[in-house]
Amino acid sequence: MDVKEISITDIIRPENQVYRKSPLMTDNVLSYCPGCGHGVVHRLIAEVIEELGIQSETIGIAPVGCSVLAYDFIDVDWLQAPHGRAPAVATGLKRVMPDKYIFTYQGDGDLAAIGTGETIHASNRGENITIIFINNGIYGMTGGQMAPTTIPGMVSSTSPYGRDVSTMGHPIKITELVAQLPGSYYVTRQAVHKPANVRKAKKAIQKAFENQALKKGLSLVEVVSNCNSGWKMTPVKSNQWMEENMFPFYPLGDIKVDGVLVK
């Protein structure tokens, strides 16, 4: 019996395509751990920039932390800011180029601990920038230390018996804080662990970029994400743990839309 050989080119045809890599994602191998949410958020940002047709007008600002090398993966001009200072760097850039699209990409240690002042004041000034905030409740790059967003009782390498709020302080809900400020225009909390969440997160990121053209204030998209390596769990287990423990503390959904608190 003759077996017909099937070539890959018979399968990869435009009519069969349900997903493609955005041309704005570079071919560099992602530096993130398998199972981490960073890669998904990177893809969403690349897709949004591509679909809005703003590649030549967009400048990203990378933080210090796991995403310090974010500039390796999305094909736009980038700056790499000192730890926590991305909102100030973005302010300087935006003030001299008010019509460009400026976004920062920051983790919880960067944005909510060392960079608290810059986050609050850039928000309060109503800088027309977009902040993408990845909250995984841990310092990933330095090896799993307690973060400003580590939830009570959560184990990390510097809270090995669990976060004791009586001595280590409480986790900070900085996104809710930013929403209270008159300078913020759009504040939302999303996730990317399931396809439905990915679609919602993409819409949020798109809105956060589109808002820059309105010049009505700052947009912040928090993405509650997993850190399977830092949490010492499998990717699947870490996503379950996130749903059961992180989401009750950091509930998903819009907090402020078009300058109005909705939660």
Add this chain to the structure above:
Amino acid sequence: MKTSMKKELRLLKGNEAIAEAAIRAGADAYFGYPITPQSEVLEYLMLEKPEERTGMVVLQAESELAAINMVFGAASAGRRVITSSSSPGISLFQECISYIAGAELPCVIVNVVRGGPGLGTIQPSQADYFQATKGGGHGDYNLLVLAPASVQEMSDFVPLGFELAFRYRNPVMILTDGLIGQMMEKVELFEPIARATEFDQSWVATGKTADRERNIITSLDLDPAMMEQHNKDLQEKYRKMQSEVRFEEMECADAEYLMVAYGSSARICQKAVQLARSRGIKAGLLRPVTLYPFPSGKVLEMAGRVKGILSVEMNTGQMVEDVRLAVNGKVPVEHYGRFGGMVHSPNEVLEALHEKIIKS
């Protein structure tokens, strides 16, 4: 018909001269935070509304940390950016200055020095010489350092600072002090320079267009071999910067005794030289205008002609180390200076020259 350009003369404080010069030099942005004795820079700029005059952006930041990072952001777009502060605020700048030097961005940073350490005092000082000329923050890097000795130079060194900053893509520091910042002198203002409209697309982060690769402004390279090469490239740039050395001589031709002093201290030493000459002492003054690069060659040349050198500084002895390094033991080199916000008089300088150099 004979036409003559009328010179624009103004009576200004040193700090005001910096601010007016920034607008005239075609600066795109100033970011700053109040601190004595330099707050007049930000105050003057806010009052002048440079947004209306030239389109220049002026913003009061929430901290020195934020101000210098705003400089980092705007400088990344190839814009002419300037900031100012005083000693404790400059210490807060240092983290980001290191990033700016590492990422090779141009900008002008003004330090109106006050006495330290710590919160110190609000009175003038030259105690930040080491910080300004030896790097200041972490890592191997150098700023190009200009030291004005008059309100006129406060004005003139702003466009010069921008020119040098862009020539070398390196931060330039104008190292002055509370005395020059606060004192009023006649200033001849230079003709306004238009703000730049085109930016060097080989490095600016203004948005990746179809005709070029994306630009990444970073000081990071996790590959140590690459980082070593980056450091070699920086050192090569600093070697080239040595050609920018600038200094001023006063009564040096027949001098037997040399004073080396910059900024406010040089102004005082001018009088000390006159006093010395009136008493038959052949004293001269060498004023470094650039502190980095330091005029080592000139100091060495003078060491071959004089009997001794006095480094006169408003600190406990910082520049004297560079003078000694240049002199390399040829003649005695001593330090004299008041500090902690105290300022020496010409008579005190002359007495020190006598005690420390002439007598010994």
